[in-house]
Amino acid sequence: MAKRSYPDLHEHLDALKRLGLLQVIDRAIDKDSELHPLVRWQFVGGMAEADRKAFLFTNITDGRGRRYDIPVVVGALAANRAIYSAGMGVPLDEIQTRWDSAIADPIRPRVVANAVCQEVVVKGAALHGDGKGLDALPIPISTPGFDSAPTLTATNVITRDPETGVQNMGTYRAALKAPDRLVVRMATRVGGAGGYLHYQKYQERGDKNMPCAIVLGCPPCVAFMGPQKLPIGVDEIGVAGGLAGGPINLVRGKTVDLKVPAEAEIVIEGLIDTEHVEPEAPFGESHGHVALEEFNMPMRVTAITRRRNPIIPSYISQVAPSESSVIKRVAYEPLFLSHLRSTLGIRGVKRVALHEPLTGLLRVTTIIVEKGTPRTEIWRALYGVAYFKGDCGKICVAVNDDIDPENADALLWAMAYRMNPVEDVQSLAHRGQGHGPKREHGQEEDSTLLMDATMKSDMPPLALPKKEYMDRAKAIWQELGLPALRPQPPWFGYSLGDWLPQWDEAAKRAVEGRYLENGRRSQKQQRKGLKPETKFRPE
Numbered sequence: 099m100a101k102r103s104y105p106d107l108h109e110h111l112d113a114l115k116r117l118g119l120l121q122v123i124d125r126a127i128d129k130d131s132e133l134h135p136l137v138r139w140q141f142v143g144g145m146a147e148a149d150r151k152a153f154l155f156t157n158i159t160d161g162r163g164r165r166y167d168i169p170v171v172v173g174a175l176a177a178n179r180a181i182y183s184a185g186m187g188v189p190l191d192e193i194q195t196r197w198d199s200a201i202a203d204p205i206r207p208r209v210v211a212n213a214v215c216q217e218v219v220v221k222g223a224a225l226h227g228d229g230k231g232l233d234a235l236p237i238p239i240s241t242p243g244f245d246s247a248p249t250l251t252a253t254n255v256i257t258r259d260p261e262t263g264v265q266n267m268g269t270y271r272a273a274l275k276a277p278d279r280l281v282v283r284m285a286t287r288v289g290g291a292g293g294y295l296h297y298q299k300y301q302e303r304g305d306k307n308m309p310c311a312i313v314l315g316c317p318p319c320v321a322f323m324g325p326q327k328l329p330i331g332v333d334e335i336g337v338a339g340g341l342a343g344g345p346i347n348l349v350r351g352k353t354v355d356l357k358v359p360a361e362a363e364i365v366i367e368g369l370i371d372t373e374h375v376e377p378e379a380p381f382g383e384s385h386g387h388v389a390l391e392e393f394n395m396p397m398r399v400t401a402i403t404r405r406r407n408p409i410i411p412s413y414i415s416q417v418a419p420s421e422s423s424v425i426k427r428v429a430y431e432p433l434f435l436s437h438l439r440s441t442l443g444i445r446g447v448k449r450v451a452l453h454e455p456l457t458g459l460l461r462v463t464t465i466i467v468e469k470g471t472p473r474t475e476i477w478r479a480l481y482g483v484a485y486f487k488g489d490c491g492k493i494c495v496a497v498n499d500d501i502d503p504e505n506a507d508a509l510l511w512a513m514a515y516r517m518n519p520v521e522d523v524q525s526l527a528h529r530g531q532g533h534g535p536k537r538e539h540g541q542e543e544d545s546t547l548l549m550d551a552t553m554k555s556d557m558p559p560l561a562l563p564k565k566e567y568m569d570r571a572k573a574i575w576q577e578l579g580l581p582a583l584r585p586q587p588p589w590f591g592y593s594l595g596d597w598l599p600q601w602d603e604a605a606k607r608a609v610e611g612r613y614l615e616n617g618r619r620s621q622k623q624q625r626k627g628l629k630p631e632t633k634f635r636p637e
């Protein structure tokens with residue numbers, strides 16, 4: 099085997115095991131009705147993000163009671179940020195730099211003659227019939243009760259530009275239809291799937307078939323390229339090499355003229371029909387609704403090549419948070435920040451947060467700005483995030499850095515007390531519908547809502563005890579053996595600018611039991627003829 103600088107999926111799972119991030123399930127699990135719902139509980143069961151794990155299922159059965167000897171792993175790339183960071187091989191705060199340098203300095207791949215992904219080759223008649231071809235693979239159903247087919251989700255779908263020869267790799271779902279046929283869904287909207295642009299070129303040339311390779315279980319540095327948005331025409335394999343710090347090994351497909359990652363687990367080779375389309379879905383989508391049946395691209399399988407001991411990955415997507423939202427969030431948020439700070443030069447921006455639960459990153463964007471950032475800069479930042487990506491930023495809110503963007507209550511608090519709607523809110527026309535449930539009544543446009551919920555001037559402190567008192571009380575709480583606490587920010591009071599050292603001193607005297615001294619001081623400030631509630635500021 100050719101040497102390489104990156105782990106494959108097996109080595110990555112070993113690393114997750116060492117880090118305590120892999121849950122191995124050895125009992126029998128039905129891939130059609132139990133597998134995804136079991137993993138789903140870690141996203142809807144009130145668990146902290148840090149406690150989520152990758153789930154490796156070693157004993158798979160299906161709705162017909164069949165048994166499979168190929169394991170399935172869910173969440174192996176991004177059940178949480180720690181898992182993504184393990185796959186990248188860098189701490190979380192270095193992920194952006196790693197992406198930046200990989201995009202700036204891609205490393206050309208190396209073509210090898212022999213590859214583990216072709217240890218077993220199934221083609222021709224061996225692909226046809228029940229229990230053969232695709233039907234031999236334990237592909238799970240993602241949303242039992244709604245989905246109409248087991249669907250490939252953790253894919254890297256490779257197609258080639260018929261004019262330039264440059265390959266594209268995207269994560270697109272594909273529904274199983276027959277042992278030798280599936281239907282691939284590539285987004286056709288502007289900014290949609292790179293593979294669809296190839297499909298259009300094949301159609302224009304009159305080619306009735308587009309060669310395609312659906313890769314399952316790439317080495318993590320390659321798998322991460324699937325969902326990442328890179329400029330059209332950039333060969334993702336070079337960028338994957340940049341992530342890995344060395345060339346990615348590729349091997350020529352057995353039946354299609356495409357190069358595929360040599361260390362992949364399984365490669366499904368085939369020809370996409372550019373003439374006919376076939377109904378696909380319902381399928382639970384990453385925008386959190388079920389995509390209803392629509393026509394998509396049938397693919398005739400020409401070969402399935404695989405390792406002798408493959409593992410099949412499956413992404414848990416649909417309603418966020420999910421593996422799909424984590425994998426996109428970790429890659430996208432730094433792109434937004436760098437767009438505002440580096441491209442637009444807006445200094446006061448500290449962070450951009452794409453809201454994840456239910457809204458799935460696409461609809462609500464929070465910009466965290468330093469206190470005192472000029473209003474014009476805040477608005478440049480709001481326009482900047484609203485238009486950076488066609489799919490994201492329908493509702494954009496700017497807040498100060500004491501607001502936790504993960505806490506919707508805190509966001510509402512900022513809007514409630516720091517925003518004057520007639521001055522601080524704008525709605526803008528002409529937004530595309532983006533990724534979301536299709537509207538059945540025509541092609542009408544969506545629009546954009548921008549809100550400046552930052553403080554426009556100093557405000558009085560948040561009325562909770564100062565941190566030192568809350569910390570002291572927490573120690574007592576624990577000493578008393580009261581129920582475990584999960585502090586929700588804000589959990590202590592802090593200054594919002596409108597506060598004086600004299601008041602700090604008075605509060606200190608009060609907690610020291612010296613409030614009578616405060617009384618003597620205020621008595622000296624008595625005045626005649628003022629209306630009650632008139633403001634007083636000590637010298």
Ligand SMILES: Cc1cc2nc3c(=O)[nH]c(=O)nc-3n(C[C@H](O)[C@H](O)[C@H](O)COP(=O)(O)O)c2cc1C
Nearest residue numbers: 268269270271283284285291292325326327413422
């Ligand atoms: C779990 C998951 C499933 C996805 N499914 C699809 C899909 O079915 N079709 C699609 O066009 N994009 C899908 N995407 C989004 C694309 O992978 C993403 O837009 C990517 O940038 C496409 O690569 P490309 O720009 O090379 O086409 C999915 C992303 C994830 C993380």
